[in-house]
Amino acid sequence: MRRLARPEDEAAVHRIYAHPAVVPFLTYETLSPEAFAPVFADLLAGGDFWVWEVDGAVVGFYRATRLPGRAGHVVHLGPLAIDPDRHGEGLGQAMIGDALSCLEAEGALRVELTAEADNVRGLAFYRKLGFAIEGVQRMAYKRAADPDFMDEVLMVQFLGELRGR
Numbered sequence: 001m002r003r004l005a006r007p008e009d010e011a012a013v014h015r016i017y018a019h020p021a022v023v024p025f026l027t028y029e030t031l032s033p034e035a036f037a038p039v040f041a042d043l044l045a046g047g048d049f050w051v052w053e054v055d056g057a058v059v060g061f062y063r064a065t066r067l068p069g070r071a072g073h074v075v076h077l078g079p080l081a082i083d084p085d086r087h088g089e090g091l092g093q094a095m096i097g098d099a100l101s102c103l104e105a106e107g108a109l110r111v112e113l114t115a116e117a118d119n120v121r122g123l124a125f126y127r128k129l130g131f132a133i134e135g136v137q138r139m140a141y142k143r144a145a146d147p148d149f150m151d152e153v154l155m156v157q158f159l160g161e162l163r164g165r
């Protein structure tokens with residue numbers, strides 16, 4: 001089940017966030033627990049950062065940020081990850097399926113996200129969950145260890161009265 005993240009989730013979220021199977025696909029280079037503290041504080045301050053719990057353990061997280069004003073029907077999803085020890089068990093599908101239901105109930109009509117062009121698993125995951133590719137943001141991402149810049153794939157899913165548009 002989902003619940004809003006709390007300060008005491010910091011270590012569990014950091015363990016997933018900094019894992020070698022996850023960190024290439026999130027915003028920051030690998031962060032020490034100390035360096036992660038302000039990043040986590042920022043996530044908490046938004047009031048829109050959720051953890052996914054199974055049997056009392058944090059197994060995943062996502063941020064769902066509502067855009068302001070005339071884009072108020074739009075939600076940006078991410079960062080998002082599942083504990084790599086639990087990949088492939090359907091947890092991501094459960095977590096994001098639930099998030100989409102909650103967002104639709106709250107009136108969100110457009111949910112958007114970006115995934116790196118080499119995130120084969122992530123792109124397949126989002127497609128399975130009903131997201132479609134809307135475009136490519138060229139060279140929008142750069143990992144310190146990579147020789148070149150990376151494209152970001154913009155994906156979108158419409159909900160409510162925009163479903164099917």
Ligand SMILES: CC(C)(COP(=O)(O)OP(=O)(O)OC[C@H]1O[C@@H](n2cnc3c(N)ncnc32)[C@H](O)[C@@H]1OP(=O)(O)O)[C@@H](O)C(=O)NCCC(=O)NCCS
Pocket residue numbers: 021022025026078080081082083086087088089090091092093094114115116119120121122124125126128
């Ligand atoms: C992407 C991620 C959240 C998926 O979570 P997960 O719990 O492993 O995914 P699920 O087990 O719920 O899989 C759901 C569907 O996604 C797709 N999928 C998941 N893993 C896949 C893989 N390795 N290869 C291809 N498709 C895959 C499949 O369609 C799968 O459905 P199926 O098992 O019925 O075929 C997880 O792999 C992750 O945390 N990755 C690292 C961080 C990341 O990439 N975040 C997104 C940044 S934009």
